[in-house]
Amino acid sequence: MRAVRWIRRNLVVIAGVLTLAYLIVPNLVVLAFSFNKPKGRYNYTWNHFSTDAWRHPCGVPGMCGSLGLSLRIAVYATIGATVLGTMTAFALARYRFRGRAATNMLIFLPMAMPEVVMGASLGTLFLNMRIQFGFWTILIAHIMFCLSFVVTAVKARVMSMDPRLEQAAQDLYASPAQTFLRVTLPLAAPGIAAGALLSFALSFDDYIITSFNAGNSVTFPMYVWGSAQRGTPVQVNVIGTAMFLLAVVLVLAGQLVAGRRRARA
Amino acid sequence: MTTPRTTPGSTPDPAPGSAPGATPETVPAAASGTAPAPGTDSAAAPTPDAPPDAVLLGGLGKRYGSFTAVHPLDLAVPKGSFFALLGASGCGKTTTLRMIAGLEPPTSGSVRLGGKDVTALPAYKRPVNTVFQNYALFPHLDIFENVAFGLRRRGIKSVKKQVGEMLDLVQLGPLARRKPHQLSGGQQQRVAVARALINQPEVLLLDEPLGALDLKLRRQMQLELKRIQTEVGITFIHVTHDQEEAMTMADTVAVMNAGRVEQMGAPADLYENPASTFVANFLGTSNLIEAEVASVAGGVLHLTTAGGPLTLPAARCAVPAAVGGKVLAGVRPEKITLAHRDDEQRIPAGRNRVTGRIADSSFIGVSTQFVVDSPVGAALEVFVPNVDRDQRLVPGAEVVLHWNPEHTFGLDAAQDIDAGTDEEEAA
Numbered sequence: 001m002r003a004v005r006w007i008r009r010n011l012v013v014i015a016g017v018l019t020l021a022y023l024i025v026p027n028l029v030v031l032a033f034s035f036n037k038p039k040g041r042y043n044y045t046w047n048h049f050s051t052d053a054w055r056h057p058c059g060v061p062g063m064c065g066s067l068g069l070s071l072r073i074a075v076y077a078t079i080g081a082t083v084l085g086t087m088t089a090f091a092l093a094r095y096r097f098r099g100r101a102a103t104n105m106l107i108f109l110p111m112a113m114p115e116v117v118m119g120a121s122l123g124t125l126f127l128n129m130r131i132q133f134g135f136w137t138i139l140i141a142h143i144m145f146c147l148s149f150v151v152t153a154v155k156a157r158v159m160s161m162d163p164r165l166e167q168a169a170q171d172l173y174a175s176p177a178q179t180f181l182r183v184t185l186p187l188a189a190p191g192i193a194a195g196a197l198l199s200f201a202l203s204f205d206d207y208i209i210t211s212f213n214a215g216n217s218v219t220f221p222m223y224v225w226g227s228a229q230r231g232t233p234v235q236v237n238v239i240g241t242a243m244f245l246l247a248v249v250l251v252l253a254g255q256l257v258a259g260r261r262r263a264r265a
Numbered sequence: 266m267t268t269p270r271t272t273p274g275s276t277p278d279p280a281p282g283s284a285p286g287a288t289p290e291t292v293p294a295a296a297s298g299t300a301p302a303p304g305t306d307s308a309a310a311p312t313p314d315a316p317p318d319a320v321l322l323g324g325l326g327k328r329y330g331s332f333t334a335v336h337p338l339d340l341a342v343p344k345g346s347f348f349a350l351l352g353a354s355g356c357g358k359t360t361t362l363r364m365i366a367g368l369e370p371p372t373s374g375s376v377r378l379g380g381k382d383v384t385a386l387p388a389y390k391r392p393v394n395t396v397f398q399n400y401a402l403f404p405h406l407d408i409f410e411n412v413a414f415g416l417r418r419r420g421i422k423s424v425k426k427q428v429g430e431m432l433d434l435v436q437l438g439p440l441a442r443r444k445p446h447q448l449s450g451g452q453q454q455r456v457a458v459a460r461a462l463i464n465q466p467e468v469l470l471l472d473e474p475l476g477a478l479d480l481k482l483r484r485q486m487q488l489e490l491k492r493i494q495t496e497v498g499i500t501f502i503h504v505t506h507d508q509e510e511a512m513t514m515a516d517t518v519a520v521m522n523a524g525r526v527e528q529m530g531a532p533a534d535l536y537e538n539p540a541s542t543f544v545a546n547f548l549g550t551s552n553l554i555e556a557e558v559a560s561v562a563g564g565v566l567h568l569t570t571a572g573g574p575l576t577l578p579a580a581r582c583a584v585p586a587a588v589g590g591k592v593l594a595g596v597r598p599e600k601i602t603l604a605h606r607d608d609e610q611r612i613p614a615g616r617n618r619v620t621g622r623i624a625d626s627s628f629i630g631v632s633t634q635f636v637v638d639s640p641v642g643a644a645l646e647v648f649v650p651n652v653d654r655d656q657r658l659v660p661g662a663e664v665v666l667h668w669n670p671e672h673t674f675g676l677d678a679a680q681d682i683d684a685g686t687d688e689e690e691a692a
Contacts, residue, residue, distance in 0.1 A: 167368050168401040170388040172415035172460065179389075182414075186405045 027244050034237035041231030053234035057242075060233040063223055067239060070204055070220035073135070077142035077203040082196045084143070085150025086188070092151070093158040110148045118145065119212035126213060133215025141213045142203040149202065150195030157191025317380030319344045319468050319500035320365060325374035327360050334360045336524045337373055342468070342502060342517075344379075347494050349503045349515030353547070353685075357524040358504045359398075362470050365502065367391045378467045389418075394461035395470040399477060400453045402445035408432070408456055409441040415464040431463040434493065451482045458490070462497060471503040475510065487513050508548050512536070520544050522685070536597075540583045542676055545595050547685035552601075554594045554619075554641045555678065558586045566675065568594055572640035575617045575673065582675030591678035598646040600672040603635060605655060606663035618667040621645065623660050633658075637666060 367388035621639025
């Protein structure tokens with residue numbers, strides 16, 4: 001009886017812990033196997049502890065090159081999609097113009113469409129236009145699908161902004177440019193940041209669309225996919241773990257800064 | 266139960282005979298809705314001895330398609346005055362304010378600030394500042410930076426001393442580094458005032474600044490704003506739907522209805538001499554009685570009503586009245602004395618009197634409010650100050666309402682008798 005009551009009282013906590021475990025355990029497995037020294041080609045069974053992979057993260061040919069390409073594309077795609085997406089979001093949220101409904105629809109499509117279809121049709125388009133596949137085609141494809149997410153995130157923020165704040169700025173002698181820089185942009189910043197982060201993550205790990213538009217270039221997800229056929233090198237676990245830890249550190253730092261700001265104020 | 270819209274003691278009771286004719290001199294603002302035609306610049310030119318008006322609107326109007334939000338409006342607000350634009354929601358008062366601020370382009374007319382035509386200037390180039398309805402404080406800036414915003418935009422580098430002084434004026438010095446959302450409603454309101462006032466604008470515009478505050482705080486802020494206005498001497502234009510707020514704070518009130526200024530003047534003058542049924546009903550409560558002019562003699566109109574004769578000083582009649590013409594005779598509830606029918610003989614001669622039966626009474630402490638049904642109209646309101654309570658005055662009792670004829674005002678009968686009452690606002 002007492003056990004039942006205890007469970008009932010702590011059901012939410014139990015569910016929370018289970019969900020967290022479900023999310024974190026795979027990452028911990030990846031972390032653990034980044035310290036493995038596998039016997040043979042496959043890094044699936046524990047052999048013995050080693051820091052080899054961490055000391056030589058670029059020890060496997062081609063991997064760091066593909067990682068560099070992925071990071072470069074992710075950075076450029078994030079910048080491109082964030083700038084274009086923010087402007088689009090402002091246009092959609094603030095102005096009435098011809099084709100607004102159509103634009104709204106068009107922006108929504110990449111999120112709703114299966115990636116295979118999008119990747120294949122984009123590939124066909126590049127082929128027909130005789131555009132050389134490679135860095136630029138990947139970048140264009142990534143900006144396209146990241147755009148939707150930036151527009152969605154920024155638009156939601158802009159729509160919820162009080163238009164009187166900008167009027168107040170104008171009333172207080174701020175020119176239109178100053179109003180945008182001093183009031184509009186800072187207020188929209190959380191939405192823009194969310195869109196940018198999402199863009200980076202989506203671009204960095206995209207495989208399907210990229211594989212249709214990459215030509216001879218190999219991005220990191222493509223490298224992992226390719227190597228998985230022959231046996232994944234331990235270094236892939238190292239990169240995966242590093243990315244995970246970086247993300248955790250960034251989130252913690254963000255929380256810390258926000259907490260300190262709140263405490264100071 | 267109807268809530269009282271005025272406290273009987275809030276307006277001075279003019280001595281009989283002094284009210285008509287004498288009041289116009291006490292009105293500080295010199296302007297009216299029937300002032301010169303739009304565009305006549307001669308009216309705008311200041312006379313050498315008088316300073317230019319802080320705000321001068323010439324035929325300023327706003328239309329949205331076929332809907333006219335503000336009919337071409339001529340208005341002069343003298344420098345240093347506390348001016349209120351009073352009206353129900355949707356009457357065009359906020360649109361007028363926004364046109365002065367430059368946040369709304371007018372469709373006709375001009376705006377002059379301190380003698381300078383600013384009609385073509387954008388908001389950020391006009392020497393006016395606004396306290397917005399929900400304050401519109403910048404949520405990403407702290408209180409100090411909110412208040413410093415206007416100074417910084419004008420390129421002033423050392424703002425610390427000025428901001429500090431301004432925060433002291435509104436008693437918020439210790440909270441300079443807080444963010445707006447950490448402040449209470451009343452504190453936010455004061456920040457909004459400080460943020461606008463620090464720029465020493467030609468005119469400070471206040472758009473329902475106290476609307477979001479609870480009653481007690483609102484009273485406190487009314488006095489606070491009045492104190493600040495006296496201290497800094499800047500012209501205030503205050504938009505509100507709260508007639509009590511307008512009368513408490515402003516030295517001139519313009520009552521707006523359906524895009525027009527119905528009447529303008531000092532609060533007491535508007536209250537005592539309403540020129541339309543809207544003003545009579547919107548500003549406090551009025552009993553309006555349909556009447557016909559029976560004769561005119563010696564500056565006094567003798568009226569016949571469904572409940573007997575009444576007299577009305579001709580000077581207090583807003584329309585020229587001829588024998589046989591229809592007028593509305595009005596009287597404020599607190600001017601009426603209520604007597605039991607048994608005491609009718611004791612009422613002095615020469616008083617206006619109306620008989621009726623008490624339909625309802627509610628005791629509200631300082632006074633008792635009676636609703637009386639009578640042949641001249643249903644639901645006449647009477648406020649009886651709580652001095653000696655006559656135990657016979659209960660619902661169902663037959664009573665006589667009597668008042669000094671000087672306290673009667675006359676209105677044009679060709680208008681909606683219920684304009685400006687609560688019932689109509691709700692509709």
